[in-house]
Every structure is written in C-alpha cells, then in structure tokens.
Amino acid sequence: MSGKKRIVVLISGSGSNLQAIIDACKAEKIDGDVVGVISNIADVFGLTRAENAGIANEVLSHKEFASREIYDQNLIKCIDAYQPDLVVLAGFMRILTPQFVQHYVGRLLNIHPSLLPKYQGLNTHQRAIDAGDKTHGVSVHFVTEELDGGPVILQAKVPIFDGDEASDLAARVHEQEHRIYPLVVNWFCQNRLTMSGNCAILDGKPLAENGYANEE
C-alpha cells in the first residue's frame, strides 16, 4: 500500500458502491486502497463485503450516543485511527454535523441518487417517478454542511420508463453509480481533484469548464 492513497468508506447498508471501489482498487483503476470500512448499522452486507476483501471493518452505532455531535466526535476518532487521505460516503445514511464536515472538508465525498440540485434528501427515485420525470440519475459531490448541497463533481443520467417502479429505477441508477464513483475516487487519489470554495476543480479547472459535471 506504500504511496497509495488511504481510503476509509462509511456505509449503512448493502455496500455495492463500496464493492465497486474495492474492485477498482484491486484492478489498479484507483491509485488507492480501502484501509477501513465503518458502518453505523450492524449486520449489513457491506461489512461482509469488507471482511471478504480482507479489509478492517467495524460498527459504530449512532444509537449508542446521546447526540449527533457526540456520535460524530467518536466517528472522527474511529476514522482517524486509519489515517485516511480520503473519506468516502457510500450509502451512509446519517446527516453529518458541521464539526465533522469541517474536519474532513475537501477530502469527503458522497454519492447521491439524483441529478443534484434536484431531489436532495431521501426517497429520490420515487419522488422522480411521482413527478413524472423522464430523466433521473446520480451525482458525486464533495460533502459540505449543506445536506447534498456540496459542489457537484460528476453526474450520470438514466431514463425513466413508463411503468418503472422505484426499484427498477434504483437498479438503473446503481449501474451508473458503480461506473462513476470509482472514476471520481481515482481523480482524487491522483491529486487531480480538489475543492475550492463551493466549486470542484479538476486538473486546475472548475468542473463546469471541463464538462465533466454533466457527463451523460
């Protein structure tokens, strides 16, 4: 692992995006290694994925702490024990405190199942279907204090077909997630991706100029 970036992944569930990142690291499509996986929920399949990959993993349950702030303080201690260069949220379903965000700002990524700024928050697939949208998608962004409001790095679009259930759309979105999240993680590991103010910078240029921000 010498010289490669150290990545800690936070999960709350199945971990298919975690698996995509693990696989990309193993295939040397990411100049990094996942050195730790932390879940706020026990017995999720994402922890099994980490175990199967020989990656250190642990549970830090938010239910064990009196407040969001105290949980986040302990989560920081857990994460920092791995000495990460990058912290990746991969289906991590907790709103993070300003203190946590400030501790990792600029090296904290999230993947969100919508074309931000549309549909911040939860239940995005059903909301898009209910709105009669014909296009949906996924966004990878830097995490800021504003929930799902951080600078967008890369997006991918998918069609919504008549008769789609939320599960159909989620599966279509997942395919794109597993494609673009490893790309973005590798950009960071290659020292090509930074955050300046509320803007993502790739190869020294604001992403809007590079055109990546709205990749099909």
Ligand SMILES: Nc1nc2c(c(=O)[nH]1)N[C@@H](CN(C=O)c1ccc(C(=O)N[C@@H](CCC(=O)O)C(=O)O)cc1)CN2
């Ligand atoms: N400060 C920030 N925290 C988080 C961000 C962010 O951009 N800024 N991204 C989210 C990820 N996320 C959507 O992509 C998200 C996760 C969780 C929630 C939410 O409402 N969580 C509830 C609990 C829900 C549950 O347990 O099922 C809560 O924390 O009370 C909304 C959006 C990660 N955090």
Ligand SMILES: NCC(=O)N[C@@H]1O[C@H](COP(=O)([O-])[O-])[C@@H](O)[C@H]1O
């Ligand atoms: N608001 C955050 C959010 O909804 N994130 C979404 O959770 C799923 C996790 O799947 P996974 O556990 O299989 O990677 C992903 O679809 C991700 O976009």
